[in-house]
Amino acid sequence: MDFRFTEDQLSIQAIARDFAQKRIAPVAAEFDHRGEFPLDNIREMGQLGLMGIEVPAEYGGAGMDSISYVLAMIEIAAADCAHSTIMSVNNTLYCNGLLKFATHEQKLRYVQPIAAGSAIGAFALTEPQSGSDATAMRCRGVKQADGGYIVNGKKSWITSGPVAKYILLFAMTDPEKGARGITAFLIDTDRAGFHRGKTEPKLGIRASATCEIEFTDYRVEADEVIGQEGEGFKIAMGVLDAGRIGIASQAVGLARAAYEATIAYSQERKAFGQSIGSFQMTQAKIADMKCKLEASWLLTLRAAWAKQQAQENGGRFSTEAAVAKLTASESAMWITHQAVQIHGGMGYSKEMPLERYFRDAKITEIYEGTSEIQRMVIARNETGLR
Numbered sequence: 001m002d003f004r005f006t007e008d009q010l011s012i013q014a015i016a017r018d019f020a021q022k023r024i025a026p027v028a029a030e031f032d033h034r035g036e037f038p039l040d041n042i043r044e045m046g047q048l049g050l051m052g053i054e055v056p057a058e059y060g061g062a063g064m065d066s067i068s069y070v071l072a073m074i075e076i077a078a079a080d081c082a083h084s085t086i087m088s089v090n091n092t093l094y095c096n097g098l099l100k101f102a103t104h105e106q107k108l109r110y111v112q113p114i115a116a117g118s119a120i121g122a123f124a125l126t127e128p129q130s131g132s133d134a135t136a137m138r139c140r141g142v143k144q145a146d147g148g149y150i151v152n153g154k155k156s157w158i159t160s161g162p163v164a165k166y167i168l169l170f171a172m173t174d175p176e177k178g179a180r181g182i183t184a185f186l187i188d189t190d191r192a193g194f195h196r197g198k199t200e201p202k203l204g205i206r207a208s209a210t211c212e213i214e215f216t217d218y219r220v221e222a223d224e225v226i227g228q229e230g231e232g233f234k235i236a237m238g239v240l241d242a243g244r245i246g247i248a249s250q251a252v253g254l255a256r257a258a259y260e261a262t263i264a265y266s267q268e269r270k271a272f273g274q275s276i277g278s279f280q281m282t283q284a285k286i287a288d289m290k291c292k293l294e295a296s297w298l299l300t301l302r303a304a305w306a307k308q309q310a311q312e313n314g315g316r317f318s319t320e321a322a323v324a325k326l327t328a329s330e331s332a333m334w335i336t337h338q339a340v341q342i343h344g345g346m347g348y349s350k351e352m353p354l355e356r357y358f359r360d361a362k363i364t365e366i367y368e369g370t371s372e373i374q375r376m377v378i379a380r381n382e383t384g385l386r
C-alpha cells in the first residue's frame with residue numbers, strides 16, 4: 001500500500017487549498033450570517049476545475065480521479081462547509097450520475113456547463129412525505145404517445161434548488177412496480193411548469209441555498225430521460241453512494257478546521273497559570289479528536305479508492321461509502337462539539353468560526369442518507385439480511 005499522492009492529486013489539492021484560504025475563509029462568516037449564496041466564488045471554482053473534478057475534459061471537467069475529488073473537497077470544506085455542499089452536489093449528485101447513465105449528447109448538453117461552472121446543477125429525490133423511504137415518492141411522470149412525459153408533484157430539501165439551471169429528477173412512472181417503477185429525468189428550470197418554493201432557513205450551511213420545487217404539467221422530452229425507464233432508483237442509489245464519499249470528505253475538512261483551531265487555542269489560552277493544552281482533560285480530548293479525524297480521513301480515501309476500482313472494473317462500493325460517511329459525519333459532530341467546549345465562551349461566540357463548524361457539522365449526519373440509513377446499508381450488506 002502506498003500512502004503517497006500523485007502529482008496531479010497534490011496539484012488539485014493545492015489549487016483548492018489556495019482558493020479556500022484566500023477567497024473563501026475570509027468571507028465565509030459573512031455569507032453564513034446573510035444566508036447568501038456565494039455565486040461568484042462558485043463560478044470561479046468552476047473555472048479552476050473544482051465543479052467537475054472527475055468529469056472528462058470533453059464534457060468541461062478536470063478529468064481527475066476520485067482521490068483528487070476527496071482531497072479538493074476537504075480543502076474547500078475546511079474553509080466553509082456551505083461552499084463544499086454546493087461543490088459536492090454539482091460534482092457527484094449531478095455530474096457523476098449523468099456521466100454514468102447519460103448518452104454522449106446528453107453529457108455534452110447537460111454536464112458541460114455545470115462542470116465548467118457556468119451553471120449550477122441539483123438532484124431531486126426527497127419529497128415532503130418521503131426522505132429516507134425514497135421509494136414512497138409521489139411525484140409522477142406519465143408517459144406520452146411520443147415518448148415524452150408529463151411530470152406533476154413536489155420535491156423538497158433541494159440543495160442549490162433556488163439557483164440551479166438543471167436538475168436530475170426522480171419520479172414514479174409505474175407505481176405498481178415500486179423501486180422498479182422510478183425513472184430519472186433531466187429538468188430545465190427555465191421551462192414552463194417548473195416552480196420554486198421559498199428558500200429554507202437552516203441551522204447550518206446557511207450560504208448553500210435549499211428550497212422546495214414543484215412541477216405542474218412539466219413536459220420532459222423523450223431525449224431528456226436519463227438511463228432506461230424504471231432504472232431511476234438504481235441510478236439514485238448509485239449516485240448517492242458516490243455522494244456519500246463527498247459528504248464524508250466535507251465532514252473531514254470541517255473537523256480538521258475545528259481540530260487545528262483547537263490545537264492553536266490550547267497552546268495560547270492560559271488558565272491557572274498554564275496553557276490549557278497542558279491539562280490532562282484537554283489532552284484526552286485532543287488525542288480522541290486526532291484519532292477520530294485520522295480514522296475518518298483514511299476511511300474516506302479508502303472509499304474513494306473503492307469507487308475508482310468500481311468505475312474501472314465494475315462492482316459496487318456502497319459499504320465503503322456508508323462506513324466512511326457514518327464515521328466521518330459522527331466524528332465531525334463529536335470533534336466540533338469538543339472544539340466548542342475547549343474554546344469555552346469563545347467557542348460559543350460568533351467572533352470565532354467554531355460555532356459555525358458546530359452548526360454545519362450536524363447536516364453531515366442527515367443529508368444523503370442519515371446515520372441510521374448508513375447503519376442499515378452497512379448491516380444489510382454485511383449480513384445479507386433485510
Ligand code: CAA
Nearest residue numbers: 126132134135158159179234237238241318367368369373
Ligand atoms: N446501487 C445500485 N442499486 C441499488 C443500491 C445501490 N447502492 N441500493 C439498492 N439498490 C437496488 C437494489 O439492488 C434493488 O434492486 P432490485 O429491485 O433489482 O432487487 C433496488 O435498488 C431496491 O433496493 P432496496 O430494496 O434495498 O430498497 P429500499 O426501499 O429498502 O431502500 C434504502 C433502501 C437504503 C433505505 C434507500 O432507500 C436509501 O438509501 N434511502 C436514503 C435516501 C437518501 O439518502 N436520501 C438523501 C436525499 S438526497 C440529499 O440529501 C441531497 C442533497 O441535496 C444534499
